[in-house]
């Protein structure tokens with residue numbers, strides 16, 4: 001079975017945790033888009049790990065974990081993440097066609113994009129732009145050669161960094177592979193169906209940050225939803241059986257761009273936003289920025305379902321909203337619907353809230369997150 005886990009909003013919805021829970025049932029786990037702009041936080045036995053490039057499956061290291069060709073990677077942080085992986089022999093494959101975020105991409109992002117769009121400042125946009133410009137040599141398999149022979153003019157100003165990039169390349173090189181070929185073989189329908197591998201695709205960010213379907217220009221620089229998987233992985237005939245849309249019972253956003261339900265208009269609303277931010281630990285995993293907070297907008301979530309094809313929902317942070325002391329609001333068909341607060345996770349009022357979401361979205365909430373830890377989930 002092929003499954004995708006995708007974000008239904010602006011990212012930061014806890015996809016990493018859902019992947020960590022689901023991955024024991026899969027042979028292969030693939031991160032297909034974005035780069036170190038993502039931050040997947042995992043808490044196991046009270047120990048917190050944040051992955052920026054890595055599929056969250058590498059914590060268990062049972063499945064083969066893949067970084068697909070559609071990603072961009074920062075060689076220095078990627079090498080660092082590899083070195084810090086908890087297993088000595090990580091089952092990791094990195095596509096040799098991936099492009100690298102180079103020092104000038106970081107500078108350009110911070111100088112030109114960070115303030116206007118509120119990017120994560122990790123060089124994502126400029127790296128994808130260079131890739132599409134087809135200038136220079138930022139492809140990962142040619143990174144070492146370009147460092148030695150300086151085929152890219154811009155490298156001259158960063159010669160002092162070349163040693164650290166060479167070191168990083170040495171760490172990364174053993175994992176480089178043709179992952180497209182690997183995945184086509186793994187998902188090919190064979191005569192004996194039990195040989196076909198189960199693949200889990202790990203989305204990054206959320207569908208409203210998709211470069212084609214999000215709120216341009218306040219978006220990231222690649223496709224985000226399941227529609228991007230075929231291209232990013234080189235899997236033209238892939239059929240995805242199950243698409244898990246991950247959401248929260250409220251909205252968050254980092255960076256610029258519109259947010260209709262943002263809690264910002266009055267002192268009371270700002271106080272509510274502070275409460276939810278504090279209760280949910282809503283601070284960026286990559287940048288540490290305060291996340292903007294708003295009520296859940298089900299009109300937008302319906303559009304997210306249309307764009308992602310989500311077949312079911314995983315709703316995280318149910319514990320957070322259960323701790324909120326005031327009335328909870330949800331935007332549906334242009335009007336706010338109010339819910340009385342509840343406190344125990346299994347209280348009727350909380351179940352009514354979940355049922356309302358399911359009814360409006362016409363999808364079942366199959367997984368409910370009730371805390372940061374691996375075991376803090378309810379399967380329904």
Ligand code: IMP
Nearest residue numbers: 011012037038118119120219220254255
């Ligand atoms: P970039 O991807 O760093 O270029 O940033 C573009 C927009 O996407 C900004 O609004 C970022 O805050 C947002 N963004 C990028 N990655 C993430 C993420 O993993 N979570 C939430 N927002 C993100």
